[in-house]
Amino acid sequence: MSYYVAAYDTEAVYPWWDRPQDGFSYTPEHIAEFLEGVDAVAGVHLERNAPASFFLVAKMLELAGPQLRAILDQPLFDIQCHTFTHPNLIALRDDKNALQYELADAKKLIEDTFGRPVIGLTAPGGYTDGFRGHPTVLEVMWEAGYRYVRSVGKGPNGTLPALLDQPFWYTQDGFPELLETPSHAWHDNILTGQPAQVHWPPLLPWPYPDKMPHDAQGVYRAYAPGIDYAVRHGLIYYMPIFHPWSIYRVDKQAAQITMLLDDAGAKMEITSCTPIYHHIHRHPALAADKM
Numbered sequence: 001m002s003y004y005v006a007a008y009d010t011e012a013v014y015p016w017w018d019r020p021q022d023g024f025s026y027t028p029e030h031i032a033e034f035l036e037g038v039d040a041v042a043g044v045h046l047e048r049n050a051p052a053s054f055f056l057v058a059k060m061l062e063l064a065g066p067q068l069r070a071i072l073d074q075p076l077f078d079i080q081c082h083t084f085t086h087p088n089l090i091a092l093r094d095d096k097n098a099l100q101y102e103l104a105d106a107k108k109l110i111e112d113t114f115g116r117p118v119i120g121l122t123a124p125g126g127y128t129d130g131f132r133g134h135p136t137v138l139e140v141m142w143e144a145g146y147r148y149v150r151s152v153g154k155g156p157n158g159t160l161p162a163l164l165d166q167p168f169w170y171t172q173d174g175f176p177e178l179l180e181t182p183s184h185a186w187h188d189n190i191l192t193g194q195p196a197q198v199h200w201p202p203l204l205p206w207p208y209p210d211k212m213p214h215d216a217q218g219v220y221r222a223y224a225p226g227i228d229y230a231v232r233h234g235l236i237y238y239m240p241i242f243h244p245w246s247i248y249r250v251d252k253q254a255a256q257i258t259m260l261l262d263d264a265g266a267k268m269e270i271t272s273c274t275p276i277y278h279h280i281h282r283h284p285a286l287a288a289d290k291m
């Protein structure tokens, strides 16, 4: 049985298209559009009764907490953490106070807002090897109560797309009960125009699009072969990387998500991240490095 894991990195719009010279902002801009994007994605999932995880940048709760709660506080949704302000966590590995803020304080704000435990983290940007070799980051995570992390989210040398890495325990770094659940394929924001390094030659087991997708159908086609690949090769799961703001920028109805869920739902079971963590926790040998 292979799962399609629906997970959304929930941060605000990243406006490289209006002001590339000023750099980027993940948190304080375009709040209304951000909320519309979250609502569009949530709506597609609610219509299909399809579970999803939303990893929240906690700063967005300071800016729009009641609105986010109104959209996301549903039994179908798993609410987890995407740090407080979306920094590069490995760059903060020697700054314990900053890690506490980004990991422990963010977790507490999300837990207080939704009244539910947070045990999962998505690392901003993602890395080729995740937090392997970064025990100081893993230690703050573990102490704060995280039990799984999506920190593998890039291909070789920090390029895109991410490959189809499967879960592993951080045993070699001293945290045998902390699970990595890698994310897969394109980052939809980069697939649809945000500058980043893309690996050449192609490394995914299906072709790159021949041009940048501008609509829902094009985004769907760039991700969909992963569904059949995961089924055919018996992967534990396929977890493509998506952002509500970026989905919404391409299609106001999030039709790329509708198409993926309809396709996946016919071939696999759709789930969210925390149930996948519990499934692997019950069957630890499904992930590598278990001693």
Ligand SMILES: [Zn+2]
Pocket: 009, 010, 011, 082, 086, 123, 124, 125
């Ligand atoms: Zn992010």
